Amino acid sequence: MTTVTATAHPNIALVKYWGKRDLPLNLPAVPSLSLTLDGFETRTTVTWGADHDVFELDGVPADAKAAAKVFAFLDLIDPKRPPCKVVSANDFPTGAGLASSASAFAALALAASTARGDDVDPTRLSVLARQGSGSACRSLWGGFVEWRAGEHPDGVDSHGLPLAGPDHWDVSMVVAVVSTAHKPVGSTDGMERARLTSPLYDTWVAQAQGDVDVGRDAIFARDLDGLGRVMEASTYKMHATMHTSAPPLMYWQPASLACLHTVWALRAGGLSAWTTMDAGPQVKVLCRSADAATVADALRPHAMAVHMLRPGGPARIVS
Ligand code: 2P0
Numbered sequence: 001m002t003t004v005t006a007t008a009h010p011n012i013a014l015v016k017y018w019g020k021r022d023l024p025l026n027l028p029a030v031p032s033l034s035l036t037l038d039g040f041e042t043r044t045t046v047t048w049g050a051d052h053d054v055f056e057l058d059g060v061p062a063d064a065k066a067a068a069k070v071f072a073f074l075d076l077i078d079p080k081r082p083p084c085k086v087v088s089a090n091d092f093p094t095g096a097g098l099a100s101s102a103s104a105f106a107a108l109a110l111a112a113s114t115a116r117g118d119d120v121d122p123t124r125l126s127v128l129a130r131q132g133s134g135s136a137c138r139s140l141w142g143g144f145v146e147w148r149a150g151e152h153p154d155g156v157d158s159h160g161l162p163l164a165g166p167d168h169w170d171v172s173m174v175v176a177v178v179s180t181a182h183k184p185v186g187s188t189d190g191m192e193r194a195r196l197t198s199p200l201y202d203t204w205v206a207q208a209q210g211d212v213d214v215g216r217d218a219i220f221a222r223d224l225d226g227l228g229r230v231m232e233a234s235t236y237k238m239h240a241t242m243h244t245s246a247p248p249l250m251y252w253q254p255a256s257l258a259c260l261h262t263v264w265a266l267r268a269g270g271l272s273a274w275t276t277m278d279a280g281p282q283v284k285v286l287c288r289s290a291d292a293a294t295v296a297d298a299l300r301p302h303a304m305a306v307h308m309l310r311p312g313g314p315a316r317i318v319s
Pocket of ligand 1: 011012013015016017018026032101102132133134135136187188277278279
């Protein structure tokens with residue numbers, strides 16, 4: 001019996017992942033770029049060899065669906081594994097569009113593989129974490145990460161690649177939390193709905209590689225306006241595939257829209273601040289760290305909570 005605790009941070013996509021070419025393996029239809037964030041964290045303890053399978057999430061026994069997902073993931077690591085105990089906690093809202101599944105499966109991949117005594121090379125763990133939740137493959141690394149779509153049918157070339165560490169660029173992501181309700185439609189179902197029904201889906205897929213190429217160059221050049229422009233373009237093309245799905249899928253709430261217009265008004269006044277949204281109502285704003293407090297003050301009247309987050313580090317073992 002071995003017990004290991006690992007932590008990982010969520011990541012927010014700068015160029016988005018939305019759509020799968022292989023559902024069971026979480027192989028993406030599009031490449032993506034992300035920023036791993038400090039401040040929010042998942043902490044997961046795995047005991048490899050327990051009396052029976054147990055999964056506790058945020059201090060209580062997890063529901064059957066979440067538990068089944070976690071134990072199926074441990075079966076990928078070892079189909080003949082012993083019963084395991086997994087205790088995981090997020091210090092931010094779970095399942096509300098704040099990338100909790102990304103940090104969750106990155107921390108779980110690292111803790112469980114270490115507890116089993118496996119090789120914990122981050123690229124190998126990234127391939128593994130992707131099978132738990134696609135975006136988790138980007139949370140093994142800190143800073144700016146690319147996830148290439150890959151070509152192999154088994155997904156061996158579909159994993160994160162570190163582009164630049166957290167100290168590369170002094171930017172912040174200001175996160176306006178407008179609702180902590182669990183999302184009504186999960187990302188996997190939303191992506192499939194868009195793939196199967198949105199008339200915009202093929203255009204979305206066709207333009208993604210170009211957006212990643214522009215975004216990567218902007219990251220290397222520390223060009224905030226360039227990165228912000230392509231991040232907003234990717235964000236609203238992705239949401240357009242959701243809005244034009246049948247039935248339509250809209251994660252936005254009235255407060256989300258108020259936040260977007262607030263940021264665009266700041267930008268009209270000369271501040272370089274750029275919006276993004278994921279599969280939930282929260283609004284995230286990329287800006288220089290020196291401008292984060294100004295952005296946060298402007299968003300506060302519309303939000304339940306506002307967080308100013310800097311680039312974060314990689315998933316790591318803590319004990
Ligand atoms: C992203 N999202 O790139 C995009 C933008 C949400 C919108 O990755 O089905 O939880 O487990 O692979 O990774 C959320 O999707 O989905 C996500 P699965 P995941 O961050």
